[in-house]
Amino acid sequence: QHGRVKIKSTAQQEEEKRKEREKKLKIYVAARDACFSKRREGVWDDEALQLTQQLLSSNPDFATLWNYRREILLHLETVREEDELQKIYEAELSFLESCLKMNPKSYGSWHHRGWVSARLPRPDWARELSLCDRCLSLDDRNFHCWDYRRMVVKMSGVPVDQELQFTDRLIGSNFSNYSSWHYRSTLLPLLHPESPEPPSPCQQLLKEYELVQNAFFTDPNDQSAWFYYRWLLGRGVYVCVSLMVLHVREEERVVVAFSRPVNVSHFSWRNNYIISKNASVVIHIWNFVHFLTWTQICDLPPGTISDITNEHNLTVHWTEKHTHRDCALYTGRNESWCRDSATDQELFRSELSVEKTSVLQSELQSCNQLQELEPLNKWCLLTIILLMRALDPLGYEKETLAHFQTLKEVDSMRSAYYSDLCSKFMIENTILKMEYAEVRVFSISDKKLTTLCHLDQLLLVTHINLSSNLLQRLPPQFAMLQCLEVLEADNNCIENLEGLYHLPKLEEVYLKNNKISKLADLQPLVSCPKLKHLDLRGNPITETTNIQSELAELLPSVTDLLL
């Protein structure tokens, strides 16, 4: 049309761009080849610096060239004066800045910057800090910059409280930032080391609670604040590995169970066995129950403790924690045991001071407030459950169960995780309700359990009832139950009996309506010498032909077999 401005066609533009690119490539390749040949010849001159600079400013991720550049700089260090070097390195820093503008996440540039900063005769750390600030304000998750910044902070000795203010600022501008919250969590313990005698909750802690509450009330779906909150709440709670020793005269064996797996190869054991008042035997032979590290079983040399008229003292030394346990087997007694934790209250949580309790109580209140507004928020629900556990596990049992139910509905992707967590809490509650010394029966039926845990606490149990749950297997650590005589596990979904292994006293096993399908699944039972009664009704295995005879062959000790 008349009068319109003529514009180059797309093809024309493309053509021009293509030519431009070709020209650039030619220059680039020539410069690169020149660099390589110079390096081969061991030339470390200013021209080489120039060339590499030219290349790196267009492609800052060329690691070889950075290496070459460092070689040149190292060489210059040997021939130049300090003042001159300072200038060279300062020029290097400003060149690096331009590279970082090209690619703020270039590994090569950041690494080189760290290298240069460390070698600079008179470093200007303030400048480096402000560079980091600028970079982080562009992208607050640039981990290269975070790394470099940590180095700068370390080298220049920035005070911790100043760094805390720095995280304040970053969190203020965007609180969905793990890096800032995490950095905060590393700074706070430095500023406020937790003393062994916890003083009243300090102002700082209350301020932290306020900060993080602002974050999760503003956006309850943002996980970074919740994680930080969990860390805050859990601060100062020290969960130690507890251990339990059982001492049985009849079998002449000692069993040590742990609340979590222990890597045996890293620890040495010394067992001081006092047989009579004056004689002692040091036992080194421990039978590790196959790969298990939850339990240690030691068969004593025959005759060591068989004399019922003697009193025996056992001391187990655990070198990892520099602790030891004494366990006395008195005259006339057949067995004895000792355990770690003093009271039931402390079994699954740390003792709370009055102040801490009141803080947690008020945190629970805020969370409940949020939950009223956001009844379906999973982070809130989970935090409430954990707070309730910390405060009063038995008292809040009903609420906890209800919250778990909601959680499984709103976050169905993780329902198995919630089921396992709920099972754990139910088992803990059941254990808390046991009067330990007397009770040898543990019953937890119809609780929708999906997993078993805290079995170390059940070392003395002789009769366990796990009926009508959702268990799929009896895990290896089930073999800890060295006193177990009767196992009731009807109406579950068990298909794996891995844990029914080397249980010396096991006599009766009830597995009605489970999912045992193969003869091989029953293989572990072979190692239980006293097994007499086995109920397998309602399992797929009963459909197999000749099952009766094959079972009789596999488990000759079983006299009552129900199929």
Place this chain on the structure above:
Amino acid sequence: GYTTLPANRRRQELIIKSDGLAESVVAAACARVGQRVLHLDRKSYYAGSWASFTFNGLLSWIQEHTLHDWSNLLEDGEEMICLSNTNSAPFKTDKQTEEEQVEAFPSRPQVSWGDRGPHQLQKTCGLNILHCPITQAIQTEGEGPEPESGQPRPSAAPSQSEPVKKKISYAQLLKEGRRFNIDLVSKLMYSRGSLVDLLIKSNVSRYAEFKNVTRILTYRHGNVEQVPCSRADVFASRQLSVVEKRKLMRFLTSCLEETQEEQAFAGRPYLEFLRDQQLGDNLQHFLLHSIAMATEDTPTEEGLASTRHFLRCLGRYGNTPFLFPLYGLGEIPQCFCRMCAVFGGIYCLRHSVHSLLVHKDTNRCKAVIDSRGQRISCSHVVVEDGYVEAARKPTATPTRFLSRAVLITDGSVLSSESDQQVSLVTVPPSEAGGPSVRLVELCPSTMTCMPGTYLVHLTCQSVSSAYQDLSPVVTRMFRTPESHDQEGRPSVLWCLYFNMADGSAVEVEGHDLPSNVYVCSGPDGGLGHQHAIGQAEAIFHKILPEDEFCPPAPNPEDIIYDGETCTSPLGEEGEERGEEEGEGEGEGAGEEEGEGEGGEKEEKEQEEEEEEEEERDGEVQEKQSLKSEE
């Protein structure tokens, strides 16, 4: 501009008179698709009622528009008979040919203004000026004797309690006058509004630079409070309880989707809807006045629509939904003018149209006669409403007015860590039925005022005169001679009150005018630019129904300058263009270099980068945070 139009340019396709925003956009859009555009303005500056002035420029503008009351010159027993100003009298020309009739146009636009208020108001351009006495007070102070001399001081004098802070004198304002860019219209750009979309789409954005509005404030219970509107604001807010934070965030996220509930509130006030949402007083205030910018009886659907618009604009370029152009709003029409000039448009300032020549049979305007007696033929004419004789306007459209005030102050209404904040303050009506006032406070880095000062624009729908409408707000929020006990409030160094016609009340259809003459309404009172841009697009589609409105302009390097386009008519245009751009630079970069402040210059460059990347949202945000570090 030209004094006499060259003979070969006396045939135009489109003539645009006055260059407000809508007119400039029409001009750019038409030139862009190849129309020959002639842009005439009677005034000596660009942008008409949308103009920005330096301080000194504004003073002459005031001079020009102030009605002189010479009644004090009367002696006893005398009476004054006013003679009509020949200039402003609509006049007719004798040159009438048989088929053409001349339409009379007043060379000075007139707007009728009822007998309102006790103040004598000038009836020109729809702008009514009222000078505040503070100007004089400070003027005396600047030149006055030492404070010790015991002379009675004007009440605007610095208080004794803060002797450190040196007050900026009127003489200094005059001296630094060209650092000011004072807009007649006070608006902001919604970051997803029609203006920003158009700037991006048409590539006109390359001619301007922008700054984020950094805070939304509100005046409540006698205090200025920050309105938390973005996620980061809500998180950082100290006024809100955590529960309020949650409720606010939930409302803000949920209201983006339409719900059943709001149907039930259709036609009922938005305030009732907010109450029903169980938001407390705090939140209701923020949502109603600052976010929806509504009044107590705004209907729910309207309130929700503006709330949604606000929210959609959040986070595109920063923590508030608004942008402000560096060097003032007057830049925007100029940008479009520049685009128009690049595509061959011609500009003539101080050049008005004397009359339209209309073909009687077709009722179409065939040509115009300019103030120098040249006949310029044309196919279309765009004029601002102010140029149209009252008799030709559709009847029964009562003129509405806006009350405006411009203040130069020495501090921000809400001081914070950074002194470079750009704030929008919503001031709800102090009594029922009163106007709600919108206050925009600009800091020196917006290039609209000198360092150490803030430029404050107040706008509301006129209930009475600007002074009556706005001075109570000014007195409450600032330290003025009338205010008492305002310790800690910023002082007003200079102020101006005026009224202007509200373009949104102007009917642009139904004029008794030829069918190819189109009317623009002039600036409206709204915060955004929807009104003007909508009008421009509508006019463009009437002129050129087949063409695209402001398609992206090609990059300068992709334009082919060869053959005929480069020689004859465009040769002259080229020259003209050069002049135009030169003028533009004079107000922008040139001045910058003159001042020679490296920091400012750098910032300007960054802003430029920012604008280029406007389309890439994420990166722009980065740039802007970069800027805030400076």
